[in-house]
Amino acid sequence: MERAWAQNSGLGWRGKHSLLIQKNKGSFFFLAELILDIKLEYDHPFKTDHCGTCTKCIDACPTEAILPNNSINGSKCISYFTIELKGEISNSLKGKFEDWMFGCDICQDVCPWNRFSTPHSEERFNPHPDLLEMTKNDWEEITETVFKKVFKKSAVKRAKFSGLTRNISFIK
Numbered sequence: 001m002e003r004a005w006a007q008n009s010g011l012g013w014r015g016k017h018s019l020l021i022q023k024n025k026g027s028f029f030f031l032a033e034l035i036l037d038i039k040l041e042y043d044h045p046f047k048t049d050h051c052g053t054c055t056k057c058i059d060a061c062p063t064e065a066i067l068p069n070n071s072i073n074g075s076k077c078i079s080y081f082t083i084e085l086k087g088e089i090s091n092s093l094k095g096k097f098e099d100w101m102f103g104c105d106i107c108q109d110v111c112p113w114n115r116f117s118t119p120h121s122e123e124r125f126n127p128h129p130d131l132l133e134m135t136k137n138d139w140e141e142i143t144e145t146v147f148k149k150v151f152k153k154s155a156v157k158r159a160k161f162s163g164l165t166r167n168i169s170f171i172k
């Protein structure tokens, strides 16, 4: 729960979509922590909620996974289904994934604060060049060899080849 520590460290507030937001950066960044045995000067908890009356993330979430208390019902979130779930995805969700086959960023994409987010400059986050050339057909016929090549050192490996192909079939 780095988000809670980040808020307590004065870095920002937790938006209605549960993620940490900074006014000048939005929410597209990683959080990390250092565990030290020395005392540092520290900042105070961030107290203000700058979501105000906005409900864009709640309104846009296709599976109604965002709860009223700034948290997510993980078992309804597309990221859970496409990354963590083992086994089949319930047919009751058919048509709700809006072409997301690994993870989901809809609630961040619609957040007005992300107009302040900036592209990264970390080469290791760039996609494998072959990924950018893949057609819909290539995705539907992806082989394990291609999967291993284009997702080498990628978080997509968490879903495994079987999970990704299940997701692709689900959104066909």
Ligand code: SF4
Residues within 6 Å of the ligand: 017, 060, 061, 062, 063, 064, 065, 066, 072, 076, 077, 078, 079, 103, 104, 105, 106, 107, 108
């Ligand atoms: S990641 Fe997608 S499915 Fe999950 S809460 Fe956000 S919009 Fe909803």
Ligand code: SF4
Residues within 6 Å of the ligand: 015, 016, 017, 018, 050, 051, 052, 054, 055, 056, 057, 058, 107, 110, 111, 112, 113
């Ligand atoms: S979309 Fe609106 S309600 Fe949701 S986190 Fe962003 S500012 Fe807050």
